[in-house]
Amino acid sequence: MSIGVAYPWVLWLLPLCLAPLIFRRQNTVSYPSLMMIPRDRLSEAIGVLQRIVPVLLIAILIIAISGLFRPPEEVERIGTGAHIVLLLDRSRSMDQPFGGQTFNDPLATAGFDSKGTVARRALSDFVASRGEDMFGMVVFSTYPIQVLPLTDKQDVIQAAIQAGNIGRGLSETDVGLGLIQAIRFFENRPFTGSRIVMLISDGGAKLDLRTRERIENLLERHRVVLYWIYIRSRNSPGIWNDVDNPASGEIAPARALHEFFESMDTPYRAYDTENPQALERAITDVNRLQNLPVRYKVLVPRRDFSGICYGIALALLLLMIAEKLLEITRWR
């Protein structure tokens, strides 16, 4: 364990602690003869303390003033966090109103939460409740853009989520490319904890066969669990309502994507943001996943020791005051 001092030059004052030994100040009591006083071992012990404690007291106080601290250090911890890649849709459609609110005027577009806002709120809550997990983030529209490496720093994860509130979305949506890039986050990484790709999107797409196969293969190879936090558009049937129509893929592309995900061999779950318990379910589901112990490094922040030094100094000082009160200054 390393120790640091904020103001090292203060330590040059340390010799001052010897002053009470050298220039001792002692109260005397006039008494005819020392021989008449019986020997008292307790008083003698206190007398020794009376000399040593002030030295210690001043030394500790100087150390406290110099600002003793332990610098931030990397500590290896073993945890059970999951590795989660957030795959957030940043297409223009996410700027439109969210379907899970009541609309008095079916055509009004102003004054409602956009799908993007709802998505970011859900994500931000989710991330905040999963403090031990590592998050990476990819946003996608026409092309996927990685915005965060895997990190456990809540600040920067939240900053990346909040960045979506600024500026409009980009133009198009290509879920397929986005998924592929998100899964490839895990390439060449040892498998140390559950891997989740969390897709947050309002829409679906009919993926071509090649992309579908590629996604299935990658999910299986990298052992990735796929979660979809579905943000329903207004007037959209959603992904759970059966659309009994041969052209359902055309009417509800999200449903087509959902069906494809369900048909895969790898684990998949979809969550619905309209119901407030859904997010909690997502959180507990992540808990339930098998987590191997993960060795990871955390930076333990700088710790201040001055407070403890001041505390010790005060304790010693109170001891000295108590001792002083026990002194006898005159014989009666």
Place this chain on the structure above:
Amino acid sequence: MTLLSELQKRIRMNLDTQLVLLLIASILLFAALGRPTAELERDVYRFVFTFDVTQSMNVSDASLHGAPVTRLDFAKAAVRRTLELLPCGSQIGLAIFTEHRSFLLFSPVEVCDNYTAISTMLDKIDWRMAWAARSEVAKGLYSSLSLASSLGKETRVIFLSDGHEAPPVHPEYRPQYSGTPGEISGAIIGIGGSNPTPIPRLNYEGKVVGNWTAREVLQVDTYSLGRGANVEAEPMVGVDMSDVARRIAEGTEHLSSLREGYLQQLARETRFDYFRPETPQQLGNWLTQSTFAYHKATDTDLRWVPGILAMLSLLLAYVTVTAFRHTRPV
């Protein structure tokens, strides 16, 4: 009660300068334990770095330690150096620019706490993040200014670009900045060399597969090409199209160099500063000057004040300068 009266009696009996000094010291130490702090102002920075990730930034005419590197790599190295030089408490956000707008990757976060995350993300910035093959520098700059306007007034935009507009802009019909110049401050950082150099074409794996040729890029601005309506290339009012054919034939838009004059003009119009660093260190030094800083009140530990006073009273209590022993009359 008896304890209290005994204490009173004891204090009265032992009351001398030493006891008074000890009691004063103990009060001071109590005060130190209460963690007294004061708000002091400190210089910190809040930057959003916007990287031009268009293809002209792949030209290798910048240099790091004597070796040629791409303009984008130089820009990244320069920002990394700045990141290392910024004092704790400063904040950095990253954005990229292509097409006609800037896209914020993450809003500014504290640099010391999030150093690893910021630095890893800096590595990952890549021309493949571009979602379209256009490079409208002026619009990109304006959009990063509007990003910054929603990030707080302390935010400074640092726009790193070579100033290569693709397609070219008509000198008279340039995009106009709609905000108030000077409301948001920051700097344009010119990256690249002065000699026109071919722009490499890369495949998706990042390998160079050739250079862009004169025929593959727009050599003149879209106004000069006329309206693409019913009548092919119908001239637009006020646009001189007489020598378009010659301008296309002689065009050098497939070659790229740092368009310093153009970037300086953009800087003047938005009341930005302009700087062209030769080394990453130069950018770091230039950005950490006080004009970009803002004062942030931070809690400063003041425990040393009662601490030193307590130490002085202790020394007075235990040290006597007189060589003679202090005697008390009976």
